[in-house]
Amino acid sequence: MKDNQPILEVDRIIHEPARLLIVTILYTAEKADFLFLLNETGLTRGNLSTHLTKLEAAGYVNIEKSFRGKIPQTLCSLTPSGQEAFEKYRKQINQFLKRT
Amino acid sequence: MKDNQPILEVDRIIHEPARLLIVTILYTAEKADFLFLLNETGLTRGNLSTHLTKLEAAGYVNIEKSFRGKIPQTLCSLTPSGQEAFEKYRKQINQFLKRT
DNA sequence: CAAACCGGTTTGTAATACAAACTTGTTTAT
DNA sequence: ATAAACAAGTTTGTATTACAAACCGGTTTG
Numbered sequence: 001m002k003d004n005q006p007i008l009e010v011d012r013i014i015h016e017p018a019r020l021l022i023v024t025i026l027y028t029a030e031k032a033d034f035l036f037l038l039n040e041t042g043l044t045r046g047n048l049s050t051h052l053t054k055l056e057a058a059g060y061v062n063i064e065k066s067f068r069g070k071i072p073q074t075l076c077s078l079t080p081s082g083q084e085a086f087e088k089y090r091k092q093i094n095q096f097l098k099r100t
Numbered sequence: 101m102k103d104n105q106p107i108l109e110v111d112r113i114i115h116e117p118a119r120l121l122i123v124t125i126l127y128t129a130e131k132a133d134f135l136f137l138l139n140e141t142g143l144t145r146g147n148l149s150t151h152l153t154k155l156e157a158a159g160y161v162n163i164e165k166s167f168r169g170k171i172p173q174t175l176c177s178l179t180p181s182g183q184e185a186f187e188k189y190r191k192q193i194n195q196f197l198k199r200t
Numbered sequence: 201c202a203a204a205c206c207g208g209t210t211t212g213t214a215a216t217a218c219a220a221a222c223t224t225g226t227t228t229a230t
Numbered sequence: 231a232t233a234a235a236c237a238a239g240t241t242t243g244t245a246t247t248a249c250a251a252a253c254c255g256g257t258t259t260g
Contacts, residue, residue, distance in 0.1 A: 005142050007117050016248080017108050017115070020196075027200055034207070042105050047249060049209055070257065072207060090197055096120075097190055100127055116217080134238070147218060149240055170226065172238060 007096045013058045014089045018043055019051050023086050026061065026078040034074040052076060060085055107196045113158045114189045118143055119151050123186050126161065126178040134174040152176060160185055 014020055021041050026032060032040075038048055052074075055061035060082030064075045078086070114120055121141050126132060132140075138148055152174075155161035160182030164175045178186070 005121075007121050008142070010117055012247095015115075015117070017110055018248080021105075021107050024196070024200060038207095042108070044250070045208055046210085046251075049207095050248080053209090072256085074208075090200070093193060094197065096124070097194065100124060100190070112216095118217080138238095144219070145239060146220075146241085149238095150217080153240090172225085174239075 006092055010092055011085055011089050013054065013060065014085055016051075018047065019055060020089075022048075022051060022055065023060065023078065023082065026076060027083065027086055031075055031077045033076070037076065055082070058082075058085075106192055110192055111185055111189050113154065113160065114185055116151075118147065119155060120189075122148075122151060122155065123160065123178065123182065126176060127183065127186055131175055131177045133176070137176065155182070158182075158185075 014023055018041070022037060025037065025040055029036075034045075034048065034052075037043075037052075038045060041048065043051070052061060052063060056063050060079055062077050062079050066073050066075065114123055118141065122137060125137065125140055129136075134145075134148065134152075137143075137152075138145060141148065143151070152161060152163060156163050160179055162177050162179050166173050166175065
């Protein structure tokens with residue numbers, strides 16, 4: 001058992017492609033609303049919703065609900081913990097893939 | 101819906117950390133038996149077995165059973181298709197992570 | 201005022217990853 | 231001899247999932 005298990009411990013919250021995409025967008029965008037993310041990711045509303053909920057539950061994403069006129073709006077942003085987690089994930093994956 | 105969905109289509113067979121580790125080892129090792137992989141990955145025998153079966157079912161890994169003396173031996177190697185899939189995966193992930 | 205639309209959330213289901221139990225045979229003690 | 235431990239895997243049981251589809255409360259349109 002060598003020192004190559006780090007990859008076995010990658011953060012599954014972020015490793016999931018749909019969420020990796022969401023987090024990557026939020027990492028650069030600072031803030032994004034539901035419809036923007038919907039458009040950028042191409043996910044269905046249902047799946048975007050559940051992935052955001054999971055990211056929120058992990059403490060990685062902050063979700064604020066408001067209204068723009070009469071229309072509800074959901075604003076999402078990465079928390080500091082989410083940024084950290086993303087950076088760590090990226091480092092882990094890059095390092096691992098460099099081995100070959 | 102921009103051109104950033106490729107990440108949503110990564111090969112799930114390879115994306116799974118345990119299998120990514122197995123495939124990475126096989127990519128450089130050419131051939132490896134069950135016990136070697138067991139040792140290198142730190143997986144349990146049960147999980148190593150099922151992941152190998154899944155990789156075999158995907159056509160990514162070739163499994164040959166033989167005996168060394170009276171003891172059974174399972175030799176694993178990447179198929180050409182498995183090598184391709186791994187290279188493609190690596191390219192996809194690297195490219196995606198470069199965006200930030 | 202009914203039907204379609206918006207911006208989401210909830211639910212149903214099939215696929216999974218892992219742990220634990222099992223299997224088939226071999227070696228070691230007693 | 232034969233029971234107990236060991237070796238090399240495989241199978242099974244379970245809890246978690248990711249996705250699709252249905253739903254929902256409000257708003258606009260015909």
